[in-house]
Amino acid sequence: MEKQSPKVELDVDEPPRPDTELDYKKRETWGSKFDFLLACIGFSVGLGNVWRFPYLCYKNGGGAFLIPYLICVIVGGIPLFFLEVAVGQFMGVAGINAWKLCPFFRGIGLSTLIIVFFLNCYYNVILAWAFRYFFASFTSKLPWTDCDPAWATIHCSEFDQSIDNRCSFNVSGNVTEVGALFNGTCISSAAAAFQNITIYLSALYNETIGYQVDPVTEYWEINVLDISEGIHDIGKPKWDLVLCLLLAWIVVYLCICKGIKSSGKVMYVTATSPYLFMIVLLIRNCLLEGAGSGILYYLKPDFSKMLDTQVWVDAGTQIFFSYSISVGALTALGSYNKFNHNSYRDAIIFACANSGTSILAGFIIFSILGHMSHLQDKPISEVAEAGPGLAFIAYPKALTLLPGAPFWSIMFFLMIILLGLDSQFVGVEGVVTAVVDQFPDFLRKGYRREVFIAFVCFLCFLVGLPMVCPGGMYVFQLFDYYSGSKIILFVAAFSCIAVAWCYGIRRFYDNLAMMYGWRINPYMAVCWTVLSPIFCMVIFILSAISYSELDYKRPKGTYTYPQWAVSIGWTMAAFAAVWIPIGWLYHIIRYGSSWERFRLVFRPLDLQDHQLRPQDHGEPSLADLNRPRKYSDYGSNQQQPYTVPEKPPQYQECVLKNRNVQPPSDAIGMDNPAYTTSNPPTSTRL
Known part of the structure; x- marks a missing residue:
């Protein structure tokens, strides 16, 4: 049995302030016990679960990938998630002040602040794309159903075998060419052109025009992104995406400007409604021809892949990506808990919801990929994509196959918007809370906090403007790849060291007992002191060994980033990580003159x-x-x-x-x- 410990029943108001500070606003707490859990689920369960986990699963051995994934959940995901939440709840503040728990590591607070700021800047661009598709869905026929001449290029193909009139025309001897069927007879291409007969191509033939793409992909690249040839060609902002990005930031501001009590209520809708849409889509997808082969491809294990270190790297980084570890927002969310809130229970529930959503999204994705593979007569590995392509290519393709497609498209992109919104406004709240807790006497007076939130949103909007230009996708990928990928492993390892080895694991366990009134399982202590730091550093080292510079795969080929762009990416990563060693140097120089001081x-x-x-x-x-x-x-x-x-x-x-x-x-x-x-x-x- 777990030892019962004295529970500190805390009911203490802030000290009264002078009459001149009557407009000072006290720090809020969550309105109910469920607000915190829904906020964590809403923030961490997002588009990453929808587009990244299924891709990694098929890439790394299908069902066999679940084994290293679940091991990483137990060793790294749950302990690190709970550690960040518990630190915020115990300290009652976020950001740099939360790490007064161990002042030598206060740089962790600044590093996580920078990471979540970068994340906010590019994540809301996804919402802008979702709004763009949402508005385009208000029509009788979805615009990406066909190759519309208004935006389609010669590479656009509908892959419809019923209109494929190609045939093999014998020119002379063994020489053949592509001809056209006319009244049951194969005629030459020249004769077809003379009679104004178009030779329709399918996915099986591309010698004439090179690569081919379906209307959904063409609509995404040409009509929505107007993508350029590279990051060197940024171009001018697309006015429609700029307005959608502005709308996304206005919605985020309205959700969080009144504090976490109001935003917590919004999450009752934004964090739960996407599951309804996902279940409906799964049922519809499973009824499509070829869906079974896609699901089989998703689940069929290839255990030989488990010997590949890259599989373990992908599993570890996915845990950090989907659990939102080391971006500072979890500490901010925990800081709004009451001192005696049972966040230990919430951490377990959250892990089940997060990983379960990832697995559910895999079924939805691969059921439709199996159908697309059947239509295009291509292997599933060739129609599957990583990144935003799954949300803005695979899912929209599925929508065109549903009766009443425009209605379902509206519902789907509304789901995407809801998934992204709660992730986004919790991320912004993480930045705002960290800064407000650093300067409470100034920013908690009057409407200064609201003005500061508006400033943060406007600043992130300006940083996101290059990402809604023709070259914006390349900038987006640069932010996503460098600003918050491998650096969070580095930050998480030192978070464990700060709490377990410097502050003291037994003392922190005593503090948790003071909050909960009972002692938690000692497994967390084993993870924080040994397993989780080793897990973080091993994944960090393996990912460094297997590092490959960023590229972007398009239907026409793979784009390799120039060296100057890679240098910018590493500069962003270094700028986020450098504050931890800077904090060490500051304390060593200032207090290192004697051991008694240091x-x-x-x-x-x-x-x-x-x-x-x-x-x-x-x-x-x-x-x-x-x-x-x-x-x-x-x-x-x-x-x-x-x-x-x-x-x-x-x-x-x-x-x-x-x-x-x-x-x-x-x-x-x-x-x-x-x-x-x-x-x-x-x-x-x-």
């Missing part, structure tokens, strides 16, 4: 009484270095006695309320009532 950089800073165990009262911290009268001689062993600074009356009342709560008699180590502060608490050793 050891304080590993002690928590500015904890309140409800966050302290009995033996932690009187513990010195970096804040005491600014109190020379109480702690004067830092360089020697002869130090003046340290006294606990006074707290506001509300906190004193909280301490008195919990003073008689004692640990259980069988407690060990620092939990033992016999423990005294004569042995000052240090960083806990395992």
Whole structure:
């Protein structure tokens, strides 16, 4: 049985402020227990589950990929997700201030802030594309059903065998050419041209015009993106995509401007309704011809793939991608929880919902890919795509096969918008919360927070403008590949080290017991101290070894990025990661003159009484270095006695309320009532 520990019932308001600060707004908490869970599901369960997991599954051995994937969920996904949430909930703040838990690693807060800012800039472009398709669906016939001459090129083909009138015309001897069937007779191409007979081509023949694509792909590349030949040719912004991007940011602002109490209610719709649409699409797709072969391709295991290190790298990076680890937003979401909220339970429920959604999306994707493979007479591996192509090519193709296609298209892209919206406004909330918590006395007055949110949204809109130009897809891929892929592994590893090895795993477990009233399973301690850091660094090293520079696959061929563009990508990645070692150097230079001073950089800073165990009262911290009268001689062993600074009356009342709560008699180590502060608490050793 798990040990029962004293639970700190915290009901403490912020200290009263002077009359001149009556417009100061207190920090909010979630309106109900379910708001936090829905926010986590809404933020992390998004388009990545829909387009990335199914592609990785078929690429890495089908059903066999689920084995390394689930191992990574248990070793890395759940522990790291819970760690970030628990740190935010315990500290009650986000961003840099959350890592006052271990000041030496405060750079983690700044790194995650930059990562989530980059993520916000390019993720909302996906919403702009979704709005573009959403508005285009209000018609009697979906515009990407046929090769419309208004936008289609000669490479567009409908792959309709019923209108394929090609035949093999014998010119002379063994020389043949493509002719046309006319009244049951095969005539030459010249005769067909003379009689104004068009020779329709199918996917089986492309010698005349080169590569061919279906109307859905052609509509995506030509009509929506107007894609250029490379990142060197950015071009002018497309006015329709600019307006859609602006609309997306306006919607995001309206969702979060009034705080998390109102946005939490929005998530009841945005986080749950997509599942209804996904189930309907799955049922319809499974009734299509060829769907069974697609699902079989998805599930058929190829266990030989498990010996390939790239499979494990893909599984590990997918966990970070879909669980939104190390982007700072989870800490922000956790910081809005009440101190006693059971986030441990929510972490388990979230993992089941997240991974289950990924697997469900795989069935939806590959059922329609099997049908497309049947129509085009191509292997599934050739019609499957990665990235945005699955959401804006495979799914729209499926919609054209449904009765009442425009209605279902409206519903589908509304689902895409809802999936993206809650991910986006939680990401923006992560940036805003981190900055507001850093400057609360300034940004929580009047309408300053609302103005600051508008500024952040407008800044992200400006950064996203190059991505709605003809060369915007290349910029989008650059952001996606470099700004938040491998760097989050680096950040997650140091998050574990900061909490488990510097702050102390036993002390953090005590803190969790103070929040929940019982001690969680020790498995989390094993993960945070050993398994998860090793998992992060191994995946990071393997991904570095197997690194290949970015390219973009198009129907006409593969585009390779120039070296200057790759350099920009690595600069973005380095800019996000460099703040962690900069934080180390800052603390070493400022406090490294003696061990007595330097050891304080590993002690928590500015904890309140409800966050302290009995033996932690009187513990010195970096804040005491600014109190020379109480702690004067830092360089020697002869130090003046340290006294606990006074707290506001509300906190004193909280301490008195919990003073008689004692640990259980069988407690060990620092939990033992016999423990005294004569042995000052240090960083806990395992």
